[in-house]
Amino acid sequence: MKKQPLSIRARLVWGALAVLLVFLAGAGWALQQAHADSVRAQHFARLQSTIYLLMAGAELDAAGALLMPQSLAEPRLSLPASGLYANITQLDQGQEWQSQSTLGLQLPFQRSQATGQWRFETLPALPPQGKAAAVADHAFLAATYAVKWSVNAQTAPLVFCVLEDADALARELKAFGYTLWLWLGGAGLLLLLTQTLLLRWGLSPLTQVAQEVGDMEAGLKTRLEGRYPKEIAHLSDNLNTLMAQERARQTRYKEALDDLAHSLKTPLAAMRASLDQPAELPTMVAQQVARMNDIVVHQLGRAGASGAARFAPPLALGPVLGRIRDTLAKVYADKALVFTLDCPPGLTWRIDEGDAFELLGNVLDNAAKWARQQVAARLWLKGKCLCIQVTDDGPGFADTQAVLQRRVRLDEQVSGHGIGLTVASDLVVSYQGTLRLSRSASGGAQVDMTLGAR
Numbered sequence: 543m544k545k546q547p548l549s550i551r552a553r554l555v556w557g558a559l560a561v562l563l564v565f566l567a568g569a570g571w572a573l574q575q576a577h578a579d580s581v582r583a584q585h586f587a588r589l590q591s592t593i594y595l596l597m598a599g600a601e602l603d604a605a606g607a608l609l610m611p612q613s614l615a616e617p618r619l620s621l622p623a624s625g626l627y628a629n630i631t632q633l634d635q636g637q638e639w640q641s642q643s644t645l646g647l648q649l650p651f652q653r654s655q656a657t658g659q660w661r662f663e664t665l666p667a668l669p670p671q672g673k674a675a676a677v678a679d680h681a682f683l684a685a686t687y688a689v690k691w692s693v694n695a696q697t698a699p700l701v702f703c704v705l706e707d708a709d710a711l712a713r714e715l716k717a718f719g720y721t722l723w724l725w726l727g728g729a730g731l732l733l734l735l736t737q738t739l740l741l742r743w744g745l746s747p748l749t750q751v752a753q754e755v756g757d758m759e760a761g762l763k764t765r766l767e768g769r770y771p772k773e774i775a776h777l778s779d780n781l782n783t784l785m786a787q788e789r790a791r792q793t794r795y796k797e798a799l800d801d802l803a804h805s806l807k808t809p810l811a812a813m814r815a816s817l818d819q820p821a822e823l824p825t826m827v828a829q830q831v832a833r834m835n836d837i838v839v840h841q842l843g844r845a846g847a848s849g850a851a852r853f854a855p856p857l858a859l860g861p862v863l864g865r866i867r868d869t870l871a872k873v874y875a876d877k878a879l880v881f882t883l884d885c886p887p888g889l890t891w892r893i894d895e896g897d898a899f900e901l902l903g904n905v906l907d908n909a910a911k912w913a914r915q916q917v918a919a920r921l922w923l924k925g926k927c928l929c930i931q932v933t934d935d936g937p938g939f940a941d942t943q944a945v946l947q948r949r950v951r952l953d954e955q956v957s958g959h960g961i962g963l964t965v966a967s968d969l970v971v972s973y974q975g976t977l978r979l980s981r982s983a984s985g986g987a988q989v990d991m992t993l994g995a996r
Contacts, residue, residue, distance in 0.1 A: 551745055558737050566730045570722055577718050582683075585711055586662045589685035592616055593702045596628055597689075602696040608632045610639050619643050625707035627651075633699040651703045652686045661686040664708060681708040747774050758785070790972070809834045856890035857898055859921055866903050870910045870917075879913055884920040891928045891993065893973065901969045904962035905932045905989050912936030912987065930991040933982040963989070 548556070595616055601609040608630060618624040619641035628641040629651040640651075650665050665682040682705045691700045747770045757763040765785060766778045809830035816826040860883075867881045891898075902919070909917045913934035920931045963979075966989075970977045975993040982988040 550748070551741055554741050555738055558741075559734060562730055562734060562737075566726050570726050574719055574722060577722075578715050581711060581714055581718075585683050585706060586685060589662070589683060589704045589706055590660065592619075592626070592628065592704045593685055593687050596630060596702050596704070600630065600691060600700065602691065602693040602698055604696075606696045606698055607635060608637060608639055608698065608700065614641070623647065625710065627705045629703045631701040631703070633701065635698070649705055650682065651705065652684055653701050653703065654686050654688050655699070655701070657688045657690055657699070659688070665705070682706060683708050683711065747771055751778065764789070806834060854892045854894045857893055857895055858888070858890050859898065860885045860887060860889060862895070862898050862902060863919060863921070866899065866906055870906060874910050877910075877913070878915075879910055880916055882916065882918040884918070886922065889921060889923065893993070897969055897973075901966050901991075902930070904966045905930075905991070908962040909934035909936070909987060909989070916984070926994070928993040930993075932989045933984070934986040935982075935984045936986045938981045938985055938987045939979055966991070
């Protein structure tokens with residue numbers, strides 16, 4: 543048993559959740575990295591300022607030895623284990639000066655000899671070593687700058703190095719990360735909830751359609767009655783049209799069966815009455831069988847008319863006319879009829895192919911049956927309607943009203959024109975069109991049909 547696929551709502555919700563998670567994760571990571579780079583740059587800038595502070599207090603005595611003041615403007619340099627540590631190395635004399643904050647601590651000061659170049663780096667944590675336990679397992683931010691220091695004609699190569707405990711940086715980054723992901727998570731949940739509500743509101747017309755279709759299946763409704771957005775309105779209109787056509791087709795089937803049963807009663811009664819007259823029986827049977835055949839063909843034509851113009855693909859009518867003409871030319875070869883067809887190249891119309899052959903074929907066949915020499919057919923578009931005109935040079939219609947009189951059984955209709963025009967009339971009605979009979983300019987019959995656009 544195949545697993546039922548996810549509903550549209552579930553697909554949209556899960557898809558939105560996946561996109562939202564990827565977006566928030568990417569945005570959060572980018573923000574966190576940008577903030578970390580910014581904070582790290584600020585810390586290195588403070589270390590650089592501290593080195594400038596040390597440079598401002600550095601002096602050389604008469605022997606060229608380094609001299610530093612007892613106190614500095616940065617109070618943390620005077621406080622033991624404060625987290626900020628300074629070191630100045632005089633390379634030519636091998637002397638070092640360290641701030642009071644380094645008292646009792648072993649720190650990884652850097653002593654680069656490249657003068658005039660800043661060096662910023664993050665140093666790894668130190669293992670615990672005796673008195674250095676106060677800073678054990680701590681990483682450091684380091685800033686180093688080497689210069690040639692000249693005072694009163696005394697020159698000395700000095701290396702300034704400042705270390706800062708990286709714990710402050712880590713705590714700041716951790717606090718920012720916690721706040722960032724907390725707010726992003728809350729915003730994500732709010733967006734997901736909002737999107738779910740929007741999807742529920744946006745898909746509510748589909749839910750309403752499904753409910754109305756269920757009511758139609760249960761027989762509670764015959765059509766969709768709700769007002770829907772334009773994206774669904776076309777679907778609901780087509781569904782209503784399809785249901786109306788299906789009901790009309792079922793009605794035609796029922797009426798055709800009723801008419802067939804009713805129309806066959808007269809021929810059967812006539813044949814039954816002729817049983818008492820054996821001499822007339824063959825002739826009567828032949829006549830009534832032919833009439834019964836016409837009745838069956840007529841009712842099958844009525845029942846089979848699809849009328850599904852909206853769902854039929856556009857059909858090129860020129861080739862249909864050509865095939866009908868070729869067939870009728872063979873059927874009525876003894877009359878040597880001249881067929882004149884006027885159909886613009888590329889003319890198409892939404893009509894079932896079988897209905898097109900039935901409609902045009904019956905009308906042209908009736909014209910060819912009564913024509914003396916000429917049969918003409920003209921097709922053209924007028925606005926959004928298809929116009930069809932078929933004329934012949936025969937005797938024309940004796941009574942145009944009686945030929946297509948509705949509510950008259952076929953066995954009671956005027957004879958002479960067969961069932962072609964009646965079948966054509968039923969097809970035109972199924973396509974919501976009109977059919978009109980009149981006399982042509984040559985005195986023959988003229989049939990005008992107009993099919994309206996769906």
